[in-house]
Amino acid sequence: MKPLYITAVVTFSGKTALALGIGLKLQAAGKRVGYFKPVSTQPFISGGKVIDEDADFVKRSLGLNIPTEELSPVVIDESLFDKILHGKANRNFLDDVKAAYQKASDGKDVLIIEGGSSLREGYGVEVSPVRLIDELDLPTLGVVRYRSGIFLVDDVLALRDRVGAAGKDMLVGAVINSVPAEAMDHVKGKIVPFLERQNVRILGVLPQQHTLMSMTVDEMTAIAGGKTLVKGRGDAIIENITVGAMSVETAMGYFRRILRKLVITGGDRADIQAAALETSTTALLLTGNLNPTSTVLKHAEERGVAVVLVPDNTIDAVERVERYFGKTRLAHPEKLNRFRETLDAHFDWARFMSVFG
């Protein structure tokens, strides 16, 4: 059995996607693939249990049947956090992780271990990525999300140094994720060669994709709260957010250029709503608890556009949705397929396998 630890420098880098993408690829190659996520800070209640939504999705996608407590042995929810703060946790988290590790590796060729949401996680429960890598001798793959050229260099080198902190050479390599088209040449032509000279294998440079940054209508509805007036398609993809607070002519100019969008506007702005419905719009988020007219609802229904009404004013609604936008989960078949295609095209499998073995 070979373990592969997948970690990231910052949150929302694409760790879950990479873990799942690699897992599926190895499964396709005939390997028996296991998976677990030692530390989870994103608890989610499902069927009366606190689980990790991402981990649960990976588990299901890989067709694994693992009980929740083995999938995520350490779930830091409010109550556990409170106990830790009061010194009353009375648990050896490392032992719990090790036990889960043993169980998860049973009968597997490869065990994918997904790190927490960043390299700075897990210290509170004494199972930081660095400690885990060291204790369990985990070959590690890092995923780094592109933010800018200089951040990229710093992030990758920080990854190298953290993973190597215990003095072992455990870093298999790094994957650079979400590189915008205009930065691609710069990243591939200059940054990657530089990083390779700094002894980091760059195993993939994945282009930024709007579909992957998107959220679904269901996700948006859950985030926004409020009342669903037209259901639309819950799994339809929202790739952009626009606010309709201007004149309808100005709005039309924007709306025509922005595809698969969520339009946030006042419930009384019939003109803006009509303009949105005439362009590529996935959903309308209407604010101020002002009910739109029935004609708008009918047009929305005919076009399959979801309509959600919230009591917030427009600014608050925008803030709420934007906080989550671009950081949404992979849990959507279309997104997953797109990511697998991207991985096939831009991840150096041969080199990865030659290092990972």
Added chain:
Amino acid sequence: MLESFFQPKSVAVIGASANPDKLGYAVLKNALDSGYAGKIYPINPKAGNILGCPAFASVEDIPETPDLAVVVIPYPQVPSALESCGRKGIGSVVIISAGFREAGYEGMKRETEVIQIAKRYGIRVIGPNCLGVIDTFTPLNVTFAAGTPPKGPIAFMSQSGALGTAILDWSLAGSRIGFSKFVSLGNKADISEIDLMLAWADDPHTRVILAYSEGLPDGQAFMRTARQVSRKKPIIVVKSGVTQAGSRAVSSHTGSLAGSEQAYAAAFKQAGVLRAETMQDLFDYALGFAYQPLLKGDRVAIVTNAGGPGILCTDALERAGLSLTRFESATTTALQEFLPDAASAANPVDVLGDALADRYHFALEKVASDPNVDGIIVIVTPQAMTEIEATAKAIGETAKQIGAARDIPILSCIMGEYRVSEAVDKLAADYGVPNYPFPERAASAFAAMRDYRVLRDHPDPKPTRFEVDNDHVRAVIRKVREDGRVSIGDSESREILSAYKLRIPQAKLAATADEAVAFADQIGYPVVLKIASPDILHKTDVGGVKVNLTNANDVRDAFDLIVYRAGRYVPGAVIWGCLVQEMLPKGMEILVGMNRDPQFGPLVTFGLGGIYVEVLKDVTFRVAPFDQTQANEMLGEIRSHHLLDGVRGAPPADKAAIIETLLKISQLVTDFPEIVELDINPLLVYDQGRGAVSLDMRLVLASK
């Protein structure tokens, strides 16, 4: 067309009632009171006798097939009533019942159902949710309005039924206005303004068609029909909901986008439709067209008994672009001989405050007979000795004798109310001379006549077709679509312009500073660098343009700076590099644009670039496709058009090149309906004969 709505041989009133509280009573009562000569069949499940007519339980029980059915029953029963009409073979139905689209979502579904039934049986429908239909010549009144208006030459359709009742009530007050037909359009589920215009085009009782409209069903179809009909008789429309707040109200009514103010103005002009800003204007204009001959020239005479109103009228006429005529000398001489010394024998003719009817009559005869006079406004202020009745009669007689013979319009402006209203009513009733309480309103009625004449006589457009490479354009659009984009950037726009044989500057996309320098070396300095990005539309706003770069070093610096700035100002923008372009000599900057209007389609803009567009909003519009004559008119319509002719010794600009560009854009946006926005800004126009170059263009495709 639609005769059975207006001249049915027999009518069924479905929902007729003996209960005066019901609409079905009012409709039946109006029908009976209107003097209708055909058979009226009340339909009521209780049957019996209603207002003296034997009633039937269903239209299917009537021994003959009525031409028209009027539906005044609660909405849940409307579908089955319509089915009955269909089975009976009734082809025309007025649905007065409410509870349809105007009543919300469920109502909208009901309306769709009703229209599907109508389609299945080939029934034409007016309404639902309307007041009904009146034809005063048949005569037939199947509305629930209070009374039948006087007969007259005006046909009026109204999207607002309530407004209709107000107008009809007003018409009953005096005898100053009469109607040939009145239709309350209601929800326009089937029959709209377009059908009625066409139906009334050849109606011998109708001289002018009026409409109050909140939105038109199909802008392009409206334009085509109105263009035909307006050659036969004037169409005057009040279009409400054109301001921002107004259009929001329209949107919340209809759930779809309203056409823009500019599009309505352009479309009406192109279709020969007169636009009235207010209901008052609508009827002021209508009276002139309905009761007087058309103003055939622009030369107007004023006859007045007071200086002030005469001057007001003069101002109003001149402002409207009409002129005060100069009389033939025989007219002036005759006037001078007869009028008191203090009077004015020149135009405006001032017969003085003490003028009695005979002095007015003499002056009017002379003025109306003058061949230099195309129309007359007669102003009467009610002074102590003024013979109001007799003066009105003098005006009427002049109109009857000379005005009719010479086919020139005479409008009266007997001012006041208390002392004059009887005379005004009589003048209208006996002689058909409309009266305006203030001179400016009479002047604007003349202006409307002039506008109509110009619009009517405008030749049908003869669009020119240019030999272009549409396949290439299609290929560019396909590529953009395949990329999942809707914005077409500069370099792709260049391909489209080239396919349309519009001149563009030499240019090349450089991905790196080295490539930029190499190309600049090749075409020669100075050059211009522009950011190349499909995500950046206003290049100058992000510092994305550098001009007059005279050497390789400058080009290299500019490239780095532009790309750096673009990335900073538009985070996440895809940047292809920079466009290196030949530096063109200075020319006049022109804007040519297109925005697809939700109502009328491709609305092409023309104006001078820079501050003229952005600050002064000095632009003009046409709905494409248009022809050379119309393109030429566009050039003359902007306020700054003199600049095109050359001012302060500057040579005139190459107007032919601008017109060619406008026509090619008209063709492009007509051939490619998927283009929803287009801007050439600037089009650099050189001196006459030296052409024009499209310096920068952007396009947006419909997202679908």
